[in-house]
Amino acid sequence: QQLNRLAQISILQALTSSPHALMAQLNTMARNQTVPEQLATAVSEVVGRMRTSAKLDGLGKLIEQLRHERPDAWRLVVFTSRLETQTTIQAYLEERGISVGIINGSSGPRNQITLQRFRRNPPGCHVIVSTEAGAEGINLQVANVLANYDLPWNPMIVEQRIGRVQRLASEHAKVSIFNVILQGTFEEYIVGRLMEKLQMASHAIGDVEALLEASGADEDDENAGTSFEERIRKLVLAALAGKDVKEAVRLEEQSIAEAKAELEREQENIDRLLGGMDGAEYIGPRAPNLPPPAHSMEPKEFTLAALCTLGARLSQQGNGLHLSEHNGGRE
Incomplete structure (x- = not known):
């Protein structure tokens, strides 16, 4: 209760992200003398004895389900707000033989290689673990499953995560979204x-x-x-x-x-008031409703008059045909 608002949010969000994220957050705050060093040390000792976490086990079960239902036709994007959590997820999955791509704020030069592997058929890696900073400007619409490993408390950030995957140009009719929650x-x-x-x-x-x-x-x-x-x-x-x-x-x-x-x-x-758009499809601007044109001359009459105006000499040949002579030419 004695901490400021941002410090409270940082600790609580780290707590629900992963034990390693909480440990890193408290160690940083202890160095800045924001929290007692004894607290950071005690948490580090507990985290050091942990083999895995309930969230990791839950993510592992989700992936096993995806592999069982669609062995080659699934691509999963896992979002987390914390680098420490990203590293923990990567280690957990790779220990189980699951190839993982990483996107974060420092992975820029490798992002295109990661995305190329992710987009292959079959995929070179079925899972990308990304942070918000890494995913900015990245198109992940080839994925058909999204997992929020930790939930930001700002709904706009959650919407941005979903928007990276659920785009109009996506080849998938539906994208499955899972929230991994303790x-x-x-x-x-x-x-x-x-x-x-x-x-x-x-x-x-x-x-x-x-x-x-x-x-x-x-x-x-x-x-x-x-x-x-x-x-x-x-x-x-x-x-x-x-x-x-x-x-x-x-x-x-x-x-x-x-x-x-x-x-x-x-x-x-x-x-x-204005009419609904349900079932409507945009086909471009509407043509104006104009009255039918009024012609002063029929096409044939117009053509003959035009030739005369241009200096041609016309002679009727029968069967509705005319001979046009102009500048030594005949047609």
Whole structure:
């Protein structure tokens, strides 16, 4: 409670990302004297004794399911916010014989090679593990499965992750999205519940920012995503302090549902006024409705008159034919 807002969010998000991410976060903060060094040391000792984590096991089971159902026809992108978590995932999967591509803020020169392997048929690697910084400007639409290994508390970042894979030019009719969540923790009953509620509602509406604004997420902040992140932080801290937050979480879910319903009503009103676009296909600009042209001359009459104007001498030959003589030429 004594830490500032950003420090609180950093620790809590590292905690739900991976043990190694938490250890790295606390070691950095201990060097900066933000947290006691004894805390960082104690966490490091615990992490050092851990063989694996529940999240890694969950990701492993998902991959086994994909390999069983579609041995060669699956490509998975795993998103994480932490480099330490990325390294842990890579080591875990490679120990099990799964080839992994890595995209992060320092992998730029290797990204094209990684993507080429990912796009091959069959793929040279079935899994890419990426951070937000690495994926900026990268097209991952060849993937048909996305896993959020950790969930950012800012919904706009989650939408950006999905947008890297779920694009209009994707060859896949559907992209499966999985959130890897620690069961029985605040990540499940606060972060996971609210984020999944938002994802489903924004999929129906098509505009997560409008949904956040309609739900009141930007009342005290110009950035709706940052404001929603702050609402989650307060709920998590209250839960960790032993307070019952079930009703508060229910009210947040209700505000999302009400915002979705309000936006749908607004869209229906617009459709009634202007006409809906369901089933419509853009075929370019419409041609104007003009009256039929009024011709002063028939085509044959016009052609003969034009030849005379150009200086040709015409003589009728029968059967509707004419001989045109001009400058020594005959036609």
